[in-house]
Amino acid sequence: GAVVSQHPSWVICKSGTSVKIECRSLDFQATTMFWYRQFPKQSLMLMATSNEGSKATYEQGVEKDKFLINHASLTLSTLTVTSAHPEDSSFYICSVPIRDQSYYFGPGTRLTVL
Amino acid sequence: AQSVAQPEDQVNVAEGNPLTVKCTYSVSGNPYLFWYVQYPNRGLQFLLKYITGDNLVKGSYGFEAEFNKSQTSFHLKKPSALVSDSALYFCAVRDGGSSASKIIFGSGTRLSIRP
Numbered sequence: 273g274a275v276v277s278q279h280p281s282w283v284i285c286k287s288g289t290s291v292k293i294e295c296r297s298l299d300f301q302a303t304t305m306f307w308y309r310q311f312p313k314q315s316l317m318l319m320a321t322s323n324e325g326s327k328a329t330y331e332q333g334v335e336k337d338k339f340l341i342n343h344a345s346l347t348l349s350t351l352t353v354t355s356a357h358p359e360d361s362s363f364y365i366c367s368v369p370i371r372d373q374s375y376y377f378g379p380g381t382r383l384t385v386l
Numbered sequence: 387a388q389s390v391a392q393p394e395d396q397v398n399v400a401e402g403n404p405l406t407v408k409c410t411y412s413v414s415g416n417p418y419l420f421w422y423v424q425y426p427n428r429g430l431q432f433l434l435k436y437i438t439g440d441n442l443v444k445g446s447y448g449f450e451a452e453f454n455k456s457q458t459s460f461h462l463k464k465p466s467a468l469v470s471d472s473a474l475y476f477c478a479v480r481d482g483g484s485s486a487s488k489i490i491f492g493s494g495t496r497l498s499i500r501p
Contacts, residue, residue, distance in 0.1 A: 304486040316491045365429055369486045373437050377430040
């Protein structure tokens with residue numbers, strides 16, 4: 273069964289609104305989670321590292337005020353896309369590292385901004 | 387910084403033939419390498435990883451990968467392709483020495499298996 277879940281799986285919103293995406297680690301605690309975005313037919317680009325109990329670490333070029341990350345607990349990280357615009361439309365995927373040097377990925381959230 | 391390169395955007399193979407999806411890496415220190423597969427509108431599924439040990443790594447769905455230090459390559463292989471193997475394949479490398487380090491993906495290779 274799935275070990276990482278994301279909610280919602282897809283969302284359509286109007287331009288200017290904010291959208292929250294949840295990533296949950298189902299079977300284990302995660303002090304670190306990663307957020308990626310993927311444009312159609314492209315690779316996954318790391319956006320930020322979500323750290324439980326501290327601020328997220330953003331990759332170069334990612335606006336931290338635009339993409340708010342909150343690692344609320346050891347099993348939940350949220351990504352909020354604030355004042356969304358059509359160019360924010362993308363597939364957002366979270367990832368959780370686990371002890372055996374592997375990484376589990378969530379099923380992804382497709383965001384469409386009209 | 388660590389990086390991986392996938393030189394082929396697309397690989398086409400006939401069903402039943404062997405397949406190879408290429409990946410080269412650039413790392414400082416010991417490489418931690420991965421292969422993932424993605425089906426349309428889905429998340430990533432883990433295929434295999436190389437941390438240390440045998441250069442030939444066996445993974446899920448009959449896939450294997452060969453770690454070649456001299457050629458800095460980690461090519462994904464399967465002896466006999468299935469139509470259901472058609473998907474997007476990503477090579478990835480861990481960027482950092484911690485198990486909580488981020489992983490960086492290659493550009494992806496679309497594998498198409500024709501019946």
